[in-house]
Amino acid sequence: MKPTFSMPSLAAAALMLAVSPALAQSSASPAAVKAGTLTIEQPWSRATPAGAQVGGGYLRITNTGQEPDRLTGGSAPVASRIEVHQMSMVDNVMRMKAVDGGLEIKPGETVELKPGSYHLMFMDLKEPLKDGETVKGTLVFEKAGSVAVDFAVRGMGQGTGKETGHGAAPAQHKH
Amino acid sequence: MVFKRSILLPLLVFLTAALVLLVTLLLMLPGPNSSGTASRVPIGGPFQLTDQNGKPFSSDSLKGKPFALFFGFTHCPEVCPTTLYDLSQDLEALGKDADRMNVVFVTVDPEQDTPELMKTYLSSFDPRIIGLTGTPDEIAAAAKAYRVYYKKVPTESGYTMDHTATIFLMDGQGDFSGASNFQEAEDIRREKLRKLVKNG
Numbered sequence: 305m306k307p308t309f310s311m312p313s314l315a316a317a318a319l320m321l322a323v324s325p326a327l328a329q330s331s332a333s334p335a336a337v338k339a340g341t342l343t344i345e346q347p348w349s350r351a352t353p354a355g356a357q358v359g360g361g362y363l364r365i366t367n368t369g370q371e372p373d374r375l376t377g378g379s380a381p382v383a384s385r386i387e388v389h390q391m392s393m394v395d396n397v398m399r400m401k402a403v404d405g406g407l408e409i410k411p412g413e414t415v416e417l418k419p420g421s422y423h424l425m426f427m428d429l430k431e432p433l434k435d436g437e438t439v440k441g442t443l444v445f446e447k448a449g450s451v452a453v454d455f456a457v458r459g460m461g462q463g464t465g466k467e468t469g470h471g472a473a474p475a476q477h478k479h
Numbered sequence: 480m481v482f483k484r485s486i487l488l489p490l491l492v493f494l495t496a497a498l499v500l501l502v503t504l505l506l507m508l509p510g511p512n513s514s515g516t517a518s519r520v521p522i523g524g525p526f527q528l529t530d531q532n533g534k535p536f537s538s539d540s541l542k543g544k545p546f547a548l549f550f551g552f553t554h555c556p557e558v559c560p561t562t563l564y565d566l567s568q569d570l571e572a573l574g575k576d577a578d579r580m581n582v583v584f585v586t587v588d589p590e591q592d593t594p595e596l597m598k599t600y601l602s603s604f605d606p607r608i609i610g611l612t613g614t615p616d617e618i619a620a621a622a623k624a625y626r627v628y629y630k631k632v633p634t635e636s637g638y639t640m641d642h643t644a645t646i647f648l649m650d651g652q653g654d655f656s657g658a659s660n661f662q663e664a665e666d667i668r669r670e671k672l673r674k675l676v677k678n679g
Contacts, residue, residue, distance in 0.1 A: 355599030360556035398644040402634040
């Protein structure tokens, strides 16, 4: 009953991750946001339960420039602010911490903020995030400055790290 | 003598077989205080907490039905809402069997998770899910009983929590029966819950 993956499909998945910026632009998902040498793709968030004070935000950032940049946080009308956190799972313990000094995006690299890894935190939510909504936010980078990003809110069962089975590993794909 | 000798071998075979059967039966029957207690995994135990309606809720309130219990907190972006969502879907999938078990969510952040907030938060999930909070000492005692780790982690503006993400599957006597977590595939987790209900 275990899902099995053939080598070709794994290779295809790896290829997709590696060339995803190109693919994403041609797919139906919202257009990638460009800011200087950064490309921000597929920003999404998860619907939150009633009374929840925090929500997660996920996206992919590619740096095509020659200099590293840092994502330091941001703001959103629906929250008091956006912070960058890192989650990991070790021995069944979920660990969470703020990313001090911002998340570095090295030249030529793609950093993925995703469930079980680096992610954005919408702090002090003023209202629950609802499935199907779009949440506006502004990300702040050390060099690229402020970048407006729209997050598509998905259902509560979305993106739990089950798909990859490697939820604990922060992803940094080299191009 | 001839007659006696002819039944000696069958008699011996019969007696040996009877002895083997007897020993097997004795080994299979759990002694009231021997093998039953010895095989018990020391996870779980008595606790005294407060439910989302502000009413006292102890481990005795769960006696008689198996239950799935996990620790979390409402200021949790991923693991806790996802686990509650998954278990809500599971309860729906279990149909009538869902009423033969309980699902319990215990906060590791009693400072922020008041009964009122727990109630609001749980209104987004299956109404059968029980939310428990308490004093910091009561929560610490419950976490200790389940061998659960939790720790406050300071952030820029406040704090977040590290915590064990295990879903404990406990039988009708409140004894440990198995475990799952939010990363386990839905069909495997659901099968474990069905088995838990079946075994009582």
